[in-house]
Amino acid sequence: MNTPLTHSPLNCFPVKDDCLFVGGISLTELATRVGSTPFYAYDRRLISERIQQLRTHLPPGIHLHYALKANPMPALVGYLAPLVDGLDVASLGELRLALDSGMPPETISFAGPGKSDNELAASLAAGIIINMESEGEMERIARLAEKQGHRPKVAVRVNPNFELKTSGMKMAGGPKPFGIDAERVPPMLTQIGALDFDFYGFHIFSGSQNLRAEAIIEAQERTFKLALELARSAPGPVRLLNIGGGFGIPYFPGDKPLDLRPIANNLATSLPEVNKQLPEAEVIIELGRYLVGEAGIYVCEVIDRKISRGHVFLITNGGLHHHLAASGNFGQVIRKNYPVVVGNRIQGSARETVSVVGPLCTPLDTLADRMELACADVGDLVVVFQSGAYGRSASPLGFLSHPAPAEVLV
Ligand SMILES: *Cc1c(COP(=O)(O)O)cnc(C)c1O
Numbered sequence: 001m002n003t004p005l006t007h008s009p010l011n012c013f014p015v016k017d018d019c020l021f022v023g024g025i026s027l028t029e030l031a032t033r034v035g036s037t038p039f040y041a042y043d044r045r046l047i048s049e050r051i052q053q054l055r056t057h058l059p060p061g062i063h064l065h066y067a068l069k070a071n072p073m074p075a076l077v078g079y080l081a082p083l084v085d086g087l088d089v090a091s092l093g094e095l096r097l098a099l100d101s102g103m104p105p106e107t108i109s110f111a112g113p114g115k116s117d118n119e120l121a122a123s124l125a126a127g128i129i130i131n132m133e134s135e136g137e138m139e140r141i142a143r144l145a146e147k148q149g150h151r152p153k154v155a156v157r158v159n160p161n162f163e164l165k166t167s168g169m170k171m172a173g174g175p176k177p178f179g180i181d182a183e184r185v186p187p188m189l190t191q192i193g194a195l196d197f198d199f200y201g202f203h204i205f206s207g208s209q210n211l212r213a214e215a216i217i218e219a220q221e222r223t224f225k226l227a228l229e230l231a232r233s234a235p236g237p238v239r240l241l242n243i244g245g246g247f248g249i250p251y252f253p254g255d256k257p258l259d260l261r262p263i264a265n266n267l268a269t270s271l272p273e274v275n276k277q278l279p280e281a282e283v284i285i286e287l288g289r290y291l292v293g294e295a296g297i298y299v300c301e302v303i304d305r306k307i308s309r310g311h312v313f314l315i316t317n318g319g320l321h322h323h324l325a326a327s328g329n330f331g332q333v334i335r336k337n338y339p340v341v342v343g344n345r346i347q348g349s350a351r352e353t354v355s356v357v358g359p360l361c362t363p364l365d366t367l368a369d370r371m372e373l374a375c376a377d378v379g380d381l382v383v384v385f386q387s388g389a390y391g392r393s394a395s396p397l398g399f400l401s402h403p404a405p406a407e408v409l410v
Contacts, residue, residue, distance in 0.1 A: 009339050009385035010346070012046055012294060020343040020383060022297065023410030027343040027381055030410065031299065037381070038300035038318035039406040042076055042388050046295035051083045054287075057264040061271050063284045065109075067245070068094040070288025070389035071296070075409045077101050080291065088242075088286045089128075092119045099126060109242070111157055111203060113177045117144060124150040129240065131157040131203040133179055135188060142195050154192065155240055157203040158182050160226055164207025164219040164246050172206040179203070182226060186233035193235030201234075201281060202227050205244035209289065211255060213262040216246055220266065224274055237280045247290035251386050252336040258290075289389035296388020298323050298405070299343060300367075302380045303359065312354040314373075316382050319358015319365040322405045324395040326367055326384045327358075340368040343383035348374020356382055360400050 013020050020027045022041050031037060054064060063085040068077060072094055081087065081101035089095045090112035098108045110123050111131035120137070121144050123130050132138050132154050145152045159181050163173030172178065180188060192199055204223045210216055223243045231238045250257050274283060300318025307313070320327035328335030340356060342348065352375050356368035367384060376382070397404045 009294065009297075010341070013043070013297070013385075015346050018344075018346050018348070020297075020341065020346060025410060027299065027383070030408075031301075031381060034406050034408055036403075036406055038298065038316075038322055039408060040073075040296055040298050040387060040392055042071070042073070042292065042296045042407070042409045044079060044295075044409060047076075047080060047292055048083065050291055050295065051080075054260070057260045058285070059264065059268045059271055061275065061283060062267060063282050065107075065242070065284050065286040066291055067286050067288035068097060069393075071292045071391070072097055072393055073407050073409065074100065076292065079409060084291075086284065092116075092122055095119070095122060095126065095128065098128075106153065109155065109203070109240075111205070120144050121148065124148055124152055127153065129153045129155055129200050131155045131242075133157050135180070135184075135191075138188065138191065138195070141197075145197075151196070151198050153198045153200055155200045155203050155242070156180060156185055156188065156192070156230075157205070158185055158226065158230065160204055160206055160222065162206065162219070162222050164210055164244075165215045166212055167207030167210045167215070167246060172204075178205070182230070185230050189230070189233045189235055197235075199234060199236045201238040201240035201242070202230060203240075203242040203244075205242070205246075205286070207244070207246045209248040210246045211248040211250065211258050213259045216258075216263055217266045219244070219246065220263075221270065224270055228274070228277055231278055238278045239280045239282065240284065241274070241278065241281045242284040242286055245285050245287040245290065247285075247287055249289055249293045249386060249389075251338055293386055293389035296386075296391060297343075298326065298384040298387040298391060300358075300382050300384075302376055302378050302382060305377055312352055314354050314356045314376055314382065316356060316358055316367065317402075318382070318405065319360050319367060320362075320395070321358070321360060321365075321397060321399045321402055322395050323367070323384060323387060323391055325390050326387065327364060328366070329364055330390060330394060335366075335369065337368050337371055338387070339385040340371060340373065341383050341385075342374045342376045343381040345374040345376065345380065348376070350375045359402065
């Protein structure tokens with residue numbers, strides 16, 4: 001097999017007659033149904049199973065939120081909303097999507113540095129919780145709230161004095177544009193009290209894409225400790241404690257899936273003390289890619305098969321303009337191949353080492369670099385797994401003016 005992942009995506013998506021099945025439909029049939037390639041397909045069953053797995057392992061006191069930035073497809077958000085306890089948004093567009101899903105406003109929170117006045121005004125009008133990221137933002141909220149006649153529902157996003165170790169993306173510790181430095185939070189809490197805001201609690205997000213349970217446990221422990229300390233200066237009871245997420249998914253050969261059990265066990269040990277000290281606080285874990293990343297594939301079609309000085313290139317109609325992350329240009333330091341197969345001939349009758357490239361006139365447009373795949377020809381369907389998060393919406397769709405890929409939920 002060309003994907004030496006210990007946890008192969010082929011365990012998630014069944015294969016019949018050498019063809020991949022998505023949501024009970026063969027890939028070739030699905031491609032006909034979608035009507036054009038390339039496309040993204042997301043499998044409802046896999047999303048539900050992932051949430052069920054979290055509910056089974058995590059203590060019942062943990063509230064699960066979905067961070068829309070991982071995948072904002074409206075049908076997917078609508079499907080997920082009733083399965084989770086809240087939604088986290090980071091723009092006006094995401095806020096509208098979250099409200100469209102029918103989620104109650106007090107379960108929606110808005111984080112992000114650089115919220116515009118329009119975004120703050122919309123948040124106040126919608127009655128969602130604003131995770132404040134600076135003193136300046138707090139002052140703008142106060143002005144807008146007075147003008148609009150609303151009492152702002154707020155939480156404080158804290159930039160902790162630690163980071164989530166060995167994370168794909170570090171978003172806390174040291175100087176950061178996200179949140180308010182922990183040491184500045186107590187005086188800010190006094191101001192929040194004086195402004196008579198409706199104070200909900202804290203948001204402490206320390207990193208993303210982590211596959212090491214011990215690192216996540218350590219960050220959660222430090223988060224609880226920090227939150228309990230800060231709570232002493234709070235202008236009212238802490239009703240919300242968002243401890244971030246950071247749960248990663250395996251993308252590359254050698255990546256091992258995150259083991260939830262030690263995280264769940266540790267939370268079961270720590271939660272009673274947190275509940276005792278902050279009896280009104282809902283403890284929230286916010287996840288993006290962990291909920292949807294493995295449930296999605298990107299499918300493109302072979303347009304040409306070309307041999308250059310002995311090396312086979314499969315040239316497809318899909319590429320980095322649709323799937324920046326799989327091309328290795330979305331924050332990766334060293335380019336590695338996402339798991340890729342020829343979806344309509346998984347094993348094939350013969351195999352060869354090829355590079356899968358897109359139609360763009362740049363060497364960056366590579367979906368698979370020297371990978372062993374079934375021998376493929378024009379019209380065959382190349383599948384990139386682990387594409388349910390940070391796919392379409394995280395790609396430069398306008399680059400080279402090709403059509404955007406379709407998206408389906410099956
Ligand atoms: C991006 C982000 C998330 C989601 O990250 P994943 O790695 O997709 O789980 C959650 N919370 C915040 C504050 C974020 O910025």
